[in-house]
Amino acid sequence: MNYFRDNIEAMEPYVPGEQPGDARKVIKLNTNENPYPPSPTVVEAAREFDVSRLRLYPDAMASEFRREAAKLLDVPAEWVLPGDGSDDLIIMIARACLGPGRPVAFPVPTFTFYRTQGEVSQAPIVEVPLRAGFALPVEQLIAAQAAVTFIASPNSPTGVAPAMNELEALADGVAGLLVIDEAYVEFAEQTALPLCRRCPNVIILRTLSKSYSLAGLRLGFGVANPTLITGLLKTKSIYNVGALPAAMGAAALADQAYARQCTAKVKASRATLTRELERIGCRVTPSQANFLLAEIPGGAARARAVYEALKGRRILVRYYDQPRLDDKLRITVGTDEENAALIAAIAEMP
Numbered sequence: 034m035n036y037f038r039d040n041i042e043a044m045e046p047y048v049p050g051e052q053p054g055d056a057r058k059v060i061k062l063n064t065n066e067n068p069y070p071p072s073p074t075v076v077e078a079a080r081e082f083d084v085s086r087l088r089l090y091p092d093a094m095a096s097e098f099r100r101e102a103a104k105l106l107d108v109p110a111e112w113v114l115p116g117d118g119s120d121d122l123i124i125m126i127a128r129a130c131l132g133p134g135r136p137v138a139f140p141v142p143t144f145t146f147y148r149t150q151g152e153v154s155q156a157p158i159v160e161v162p163l164r165a166g167f168a169l170p171v172e173q174l175i176a177a178q179a180a181v182t183f184i185a186s187p188n189s190p191t192g193v194a195p196a197m198n199e200l201e202a203l204a205d206g207v208a209g210l211l212v213i214d215e216a217y218v219e220f221a222e223q224t225a226l227p228l229c230r231r232c233p234n235v236i237i238l239r240t241l242s243k244s245y246s247l248a249g250l251r252l253g254f255g256v257a258n259p260t261l262i263t264g265l266l267k268t269k270s271i272y273n274v275g276a277l278p279a280a281m282g283a284a285a286l287a288d289q290a291y292a293r294q295c296t297a298k299v300k301a302s303r304a305t306l307t308r309e310l311e312r313i314g315c316r317v318t319p320s321q322a323n324f325l326l327a328e329i330p331g332g333a334a335r336a337r338a339v340y341e342a343l344k345g346r347r348i349l350v351r352y353y354d355q356p357r358l359d360d361k362l363r364i365t366v367g368t369d370e371e372n373a374a375l376i377a378a379i380a381e382m383p
């Protein structure tokens with residue numbers, strides 16, 4: 034007998050970006066982490082944490098963290114669902130809403146974990162190509178009438194954020210849930226948060242992995258009306274956020290001044306890096322995220338060669354061997370020093 038269901042046997046696993054053993058020895062611009070450390074208040078919260086609490090199970094709703102997230106977004110706590118990273122929320126949504134006869138739709142290219150979870154759930158998968166300039170194919174996404182439509186806003190790997198009227202049209206037009214994944218929203222111009230207040234089918238996802246410099250802690254949350262939250266809770270693992278991450282995450286959210294300061298630095302470096310990449314001949318998609326999608330002059334063969342050569346120099350960026358992306362590199366915005374080293378390395382290449 035096969036150990037796994039046929040769809041699990043058949044599917045490709047999600048492939049995470051490379052995580053080198055010792056990150057201090059590389060310039061790591063491949064998985065959109067923040068180049069700056071977490072807030073000192075997070076370190077303080079960890080130091081002050083009463084370790085004897087670890088003997089007991091944590092609060093199943095991570096209430097301390099939930100309250101802080103609700104306060105930040107000015108919604109009642111019942112509107113917030115904490116997760117073990119925002120990918121945990123994607124898993125809960127897939128488990129609760131997708132299945133045979135319950136399709137998932139999303140534009141491509143985008144975060145491939147949406148597809149992974151669709152496949153795990155045996156849902157029909159509707160992938161709609163982004164339009165020219167990576168614009169959202171609103172009509173075709175609506176036409177899919179999916180049980181769940183995922184939109185990353187800003188999108189990865191393009192860095193493009195859909196216009197608010199496009200998201201509104203989707204919210205009003207799709208048959209099922211509209212998930213607006215705002216993993217990178219702190220680097221963007223606007224949030225779709227008002228939409229989840231107005232539309233009963235909209236859930237917003239947030240993460241502490243990017244603008245709060247806490248990718249290793251694993252914390253995210255969903256924001257939606259209590260009816261959606263109550264439904265999704267049925268598919269949550271029992272204690273999905275530990276007591277220590279909850280305390281540290283609450284401290285991170287409470288220190289908005291620090292988060293804003295880091296985000297401003299990343300946005301300023303993004304502008305400089307865009308200019309520098311253009312100066313050495315790359316075509317850069319205007320980005321509202323903490324990364325850039327840069328077309329490398331010379332086409333796919335050179336883009337791959339540049340990726341490999343950078344890796345040889347311990348500079349990691351992301352290369353996607355797929356149509357529309359194979360002549361480009363996705364580059365996380367690092368510190369100004371890291372970005373300058375990247376530009377110098379590319380500029381030296383034949």
Ligand SMILES: Cc1ncc(COP(=O)(O)O)c(C=O)c1O
Binds near residue numbers: 118
């Ligand atoms: C669009 C998007 N959504 C969600 C995630 C997952 O983030 P988390 O670390 O919160 O699981 C990522 C990670 O890179 C992402 O790019």
